[in-house]
Amino acid sequence: MAKHHVTTTINGNPVEYLCETRQTLLEVLRDELDMTGTKEGCGTGDCGACSVTLDGRLVCSCLVLGVEAAGKAVGTIEGMAEGGGLHVLQRKFLEHAALQCGICTPGFLVAARSLLEANPDPSEEEVRYWLAGNLCRCTGYQKIIEAVLDAAREMREA
């Protein structure tokens, strides 16, 4: 069967690719488009490492088919840095040492950005609940939560 010819938008840029029905958006990003910033953790929607936005909504790219991105806007970690500089969240993750091995980090950053777009002034509890779908086996979460709250503070004051 012929592959699907998909036209979509990724991080604001028009993108075309070919994919099979069974390929997930995660597989398309990493294996077809060489956009390896999005990580595969579990592949079953439990860990959040593959978080991206689809038409602005936070999703696990392992639970979306590549063909479903047709006509939609995909946002990945590669679109996060602005110009030559890091996004505030990225900078705060470095300042707070909110990462160790780094596999979960792109997912946490994409999820945190999605939270702060919806709620610029979240409580610690709201941050913890929003990020409950992102697993980290290194940090124990505390530094991640502190980095997100600090980034939110700085973004509100900007």
Next chain:
Amino acid sequence: MSDIRFETPATAEAAVALLAGATGTAKLLAGGTDLLIQMRGGMVEPALLVSVKNIAEMNMIATHAGEFRIGASMSCMALIENADFVAAWPGVIDAVKLIGSVQVKGRASVGGNVCNASPAADSVPALIAAGARAVIAGPDGRRELAVEQLGIGPGRNALARGEIVTSFILPRRPARSGDAYLRFTPRTEMDIAVVGVGVNITLDERGVCCAARVGLGAVAERALLVPEAAAALVGTAVDDAALARLAGAASAACRPIDDKRGTKAFRIKVAGVLARRAAEIAKQRALEAS
């Protein structure tokens, strides 16, 4: 490995025709949060996937004369963000908020949660308590079915070949109505219910309960409507004595299994405790909703 045919019909009738006319295994794709995992694990090998995301009525919420119609394929997050629905049915929202992470709820649908037919599905006891009806499109036209009749066993629903749930209808809310859903899990989030209880009540002008519905999840092969538990509340002020009878009736309706998440005896006891607590929240919400 041959690839899977992928279709995106624009109407429920076209989706039904595709599903009913398929020769191999055909699967409806809504949020995909169950199906993609089943496909990845090799439990399902579809020859045809029918995405329903382009079917307008299945992806929108509408109100008419106080009645809500929820598209079966709309994402849980879209429902949670609908302020009118949240105000009208806080108990259904209690349940929908528990379905998974923000990421999962960004795709997962209430229709999928119901049709996947897990006895522990969180939205189902709340929808049963709400008196929700499923609108079903099929090869023979449309029909409606109460949500408590849709699940028939673990992973098995009452849909015939080619039938799909297009939406859920939640009835007009009388004044002084409130609902609530509580579940027990070993941790606060990202877990599967050991017991789930939905309670929906309406009070009269004097604060006496004049209508009630109680739904129980994870305590039988399917989610249950428990009329005996509801009857314990009707005609009372939802006081301690009524709540004790409610708890007893909820526990008595359980026919659970022992599994890694909880024992039979634990589930029976907790069903009563949660029914009582959910009724107290529902009562409070009914008093505030006057």
